[in-house]
Amino acid sequence: MSTSTDTIEELATREYKYGFVTEIEAEEIPKGLSEDVVRIISAKKNEPEWLLEWRLKAFRIWQKMKEPTWHNVTYAPIDYQDIIYYSAPKQKPSLKSLDEVDPEIRKTFDKLGIPIEEQKLFSGVAVDAVFDSVSVATTFKAKLAESGVIFCSFSEAVQNHPDLIKKYLGSVVPHTDNFFAALNSAVFSDGSFAYIPKGVRCPMELSTYFRINAKGSGQFERTLIVAEEGAYVSYLEGCTAPMRDEHQLHAAVVELVALDNATIKYSTIQNWYPGDKDGKGGIYNFVTKRGHCIGVNSKITWTQVETGSAITWKYPSCILQGDNSIGEFYSVATTNNMQQADTGTKMIHIGKNTRSTIVSKGISAGKGQNTYRGQVRIAKKATGARNYSQCDSLLIGDKCGAHTFPYLEIGNTTAKVEHEASTSKIGEDQIFYCRQRGLSAEDAVNIIVSGFCKDVFRELPMEFAVEAQKLLSVSLEGSVG
Amino acid sequence: MLEITNLQVSGGGKDILRGINLTVKKGEVHAIMGPNGSGKSTLARAIAGHPEYEVTGGSVTYDGKDLLALAPEDRAREGVFMAFQYPVEIPGVNNAYFLKAAINAKRKYQGLAEHDAMEFMALVREKAKILHLDPDLLTRPVNEGFSGGEKKRNEIFQMAVLEPKLAVLDETDSGLDIDALKTVAEGVNAMRSPERAIVVVTHYQRLLNYIVPDFVHVLQDGRIVRSGGKELALQLEDKGYSWIEAEPQLM
Numbered sequence: 001m002s003t004s005t006d007t008i009e010e011l012a013t014r015e016y017k018y019g020f021v022t023e024i025e026a027e028e029i030p031k032g033l034s035e036d037v038v039r040i041i042s043a044k045k046n047e048p049e050w051l052l053e054w055r056l057k058a059f060r061i062w063q064k065m066k067e068p069t070w071h072n073v074t075y076a077p078i079d080y081q082d083i084i085y086y087s088a089p090k091q092k093p094s095l096k097s098l099d100e101v102d103p104e105i106r107k108t109f110d111k112l113g114i115p116i117e118e119q120k121l122f123s124g125v126a127v128d129a130v131f132d133s134v135s136v137a138t139t140f141k142a143k144l145a146e147s148g149v150i151f152c153s154f155s156e157a158v159q160n161h162p163d164l165i166k167k168y169l170g171s172v173v174p175h176t177d178n179f180f181a182a183l184n185s186a187v188f189s190d191g192s193f194a195y196i197p198k199g200v201r202c203p204m205e206l207s208t209y210f211r212i213n214a215k216g217s218g219q220f221e222r223t224l225i226v227a228e229e230g231a232y233v234s235y236l237e238g239c240t241a242p243m244r245d246e247h248q249l250h251a252a253v254v255e256l257v258a259l260d261n262a263t264i265k266y267s268t269i270q271n272w273y274p275g276d277k278d279g280k281g282g283i284y285n286f287v288t289k290r291g292h293c294i295g296v297n298s299k300i301t302w303t304q305v306e307t308g309s310a311i312t313w314k315y316p317s318c319i320l321q322g323d324n325s326i327g328e329f330y331s332v333a334t335t336n337n338m339q340q341a342d343t344g345t346k347m348i349h350i351g352k353n354t355r356s357t358i359v360s361k362g363i364s365a366g367k368g369q370n371t372y373r374g375q376v377r378i379a380k381k382a383t384g385a386r387n388y389s390q391c392d393s394l395l396i397g398d399k400c401g402a403h404t405f406p407y408l409e410i411g412n413t414t415a416k417v418e419h420e421a422s423t424s425k426i427g428e429d430q431i432f433y434c435r436q437r438g439l440s441a442e443d444a445v446n447i448i449v450s451g452f453c454k455d456v457f458r459e460l461p462m463e464f465a466v467e468a469q470k471l472l473s474v475s476l477e478g479s480v481g
Numbered sequence: 482m483l484e485i486t487n488l489q490v491s492g493g494g495k496d497i498l499r500g501i502n503l504t505v506k507k508g509e510v511h512a513i514m515g516p517n518g519s520g521k522s523t524l525a526r527a528i529a530g531h532p533e534y535e536v537t538g539g540s541v542t543y544d545g546k547d548l549l550a551l552a553p554e555d556r557a558r559e560g561v562f563m564a565f566q567y568p569v570e571i572p573g574v575n576n577a578y579f580l581k582a583a584i585n586a587k588r589k590y591q592g593l594a595e596h597d598a599m600e601f602m603a604l605v606r607e608k609a610k611i612l613h614l615d616p617d618l619l620t621r622p623v624n625e626g627f628s629g630g631e632k633k634r635n636e637i638f639q640m641a642v643l644e645p646k647l648a649v650l651d652e653t654d655s656g657l658d659i660d661a662l663k664t665v666a667e668g669v670n671a672m673r674s675p676e677r678a679i680v681v682v683t684h685y686q687r688l689l690n691y692i693v694p695d696f697v698h699v700l701q702d703g704r705i706v707r708s709g710g711k712e713l714a715l716q717l718e719d720k721g722y723s724w725i726e727a728e729p730q731l732m
Binding site: 437 | 530552553558563565567572573578579580584586587623643
């Protein structure tokens with residue numbers, strides 16, 4: 001008979017099934033960061049002068065900024081001169097159709113379960129596939145255009161919709177915002193752009209799939225989504241990377257803009273390579289995501305399932321400016337082995353009767369460290385603002401940690417702010433109960449974890465809720481012996 | 482069905498069972514009685530394979546197999562069911578979903594096709610009806626926010642769905658009022674069958690008014706000190722456990 005400690009504490013290496021490398025000829029610029037590098041990237045994208053100037057401004061500010069140290073994660077200093085800032089697979093400069101995508105890249109996305117042929121896709125999901133520094137394909141563009149929806153790579157948007165980009169780029173996350181956002185503003189290479197015109201309900205799910213492939217490169221993408229009055233869009237991003245021994249930096253910026261009565265649902269399934277069980281390799285995921293509810297009755301929902309990355313540092317936030325606007329944040333973050341996550345949200349209430357909901361579920365296994373950091377700020381004028389926050393932590397084994405840092409700033413006496421927090425451990429008794437009913441220990445953990453995450457999973461688009469659940473069970477694989 | 486020979490079990494660094502011998506045949510209902518700390522619950526948990534208890538000697542044969550060599554989940558899949566004294570809560574996991582996972586794990590092990598949602602719901606509705614169970618219970622999270630009575634009834638319900646060959650009820654009567662006790666007993670009685678053995682672990686005789694056993698065993702200090710028919714339980718009720726200490730039976 002096994003002793004009680006065996007069941008939970010034995011840790012095995014988990015498998016990361018997306019860790020393969022695609023052999024492909026890439027166009028890379030030399031390592032290092034300078035004004036010249038910024039100019040090269042901008043030139044490669046054939047960008048207008050104003051955008052180059054914007055990048056350079058960001059770069060100069062970044063040079064004066066210090067990397068933040070307030071977070072609850074530790075890592076060796078990053079050498080920003082040792083990163084390749086642009087790496088793109090060589091392919092025809094402009095693709096006339098999806099059939100022209102390099103077969104190796106096509107195979108890569110096929111292997112990841114993201115076929116970039118329209119007929120094979122999940123029905124009703126349009127995909128923008130980003131490979132290292134560039135977008136390689138966007139599906140269903142024509143179909144979306146019928147309803148006036150623009151969905152394309154960021155580079156394309158700069159060329160074809162410069163007015164929209166000029167108007168909204170940096171409007172939510174300014175280039176001065178923080179160290180990683182400034183870096184991104186200087187060197188971003190691609191990303192996705194979505195624009196939903198007035199009164200249009202986007203007829204399909206939009207999604208971007210990010211793949212880091214090149215060795216020694218970083219990925220710096222920008223996503224911008226604008227929902228005009230009364231528009232609705234649901235957007236999902238997924239991410240994977242090969243297994244490599246060195247850390248790779250991913251510093252993205254996402255900006256969402258919701259005008260009057262508009263709704264944006266933004267879901268993330270983040271599965272970057274987490275590193276091996278001793279903490280070797282893995283992605284540093286330092287991301288700035290923010291939504292601006294400008295209009296009255298607008299709504300932005302962030303849902304994230306964060307299972308990958310060696311380090312996750314992100315706080316998808318909402319600025320609730322329009323009266324009656326709503327911000328929501330639903331998060332599941334898991335840390336296994338040596339993974340660290342410092343994640344949460346900011347809800348900034350400015351308009352009257354603004355409401356926000358925060359549901360954060362942190363799961364720690366192995367030696368993982370999981371931190372929830374959340375800020376709720378109620379401005380003076382935000383009469384009738386309401387917030388409800390719930391932060392639950394689940395521990396598997398006794399070598400991991402869970403930490404919660406809620407910050408509340410309340411400037412209006414009519415505000416109602418509630419915060420609930422709990423920490424629980426998957427108990428031997430729960431596992432034994434499941435096993436006595438015929439479930440394996442592994443299935444027992446999965447079922448307990450999925451119950452713990454239910455409030456978040458039900459916010460995901462149907463097609464992805466099942467994926468997320470599977471992913472979670474893979475990421476915790478080996479956390480029980 | 483179940484053959485326990487000289488079973489010795491320790492838990493928390495203490496010897497608890499000091500040589501249990503017990504034979505349970507198909508179709509029989511056995512009651513294990515005894516004062517607090519006598520080792521009744523340990524016996525139930527050792528049969529189920531609870532990881533906090535260590536078998537230090539003896540053997541348990543179930544259906545011709547070495548039960549002690551099987552992992553707890555395999556014991557369950559082989560048809561051993563334990564109704565818990567303290568059923569465990571699994572927040573957020575819906576009762577029906579949990580049961581479906583359990584029954585399908587068992588069916589897979591037995592080489593049977595897994596139940597799809599329709600078949601499963603049909604089975605569950607039928608069992609719920611027999612046990613006079615509120616179907617609402619199925620959509621609630623496993624044991625979360627259940628009253629004591631609901632938890633125990635849910636155990637019996639799980640037993641009815643999983644249809645074990647050997648059911649061990651660990652203090653199923655504890656914390657129940659008389660009405661709940663009757664409902665639970667009705668459920669157990671509905672499960673009595675010539676193919677199934679039931680072991681009822683209880684401190685009090687009152688449950689045995691409703692689940693009438695074929696045999697009663699009294700456990701004291703980790704050993705079975707007396708065995709008899711159902712009348713033994715009545716004598717105990719009448720005279721208390723101290724009576725046995727005063728008049729030890731030659732075993």
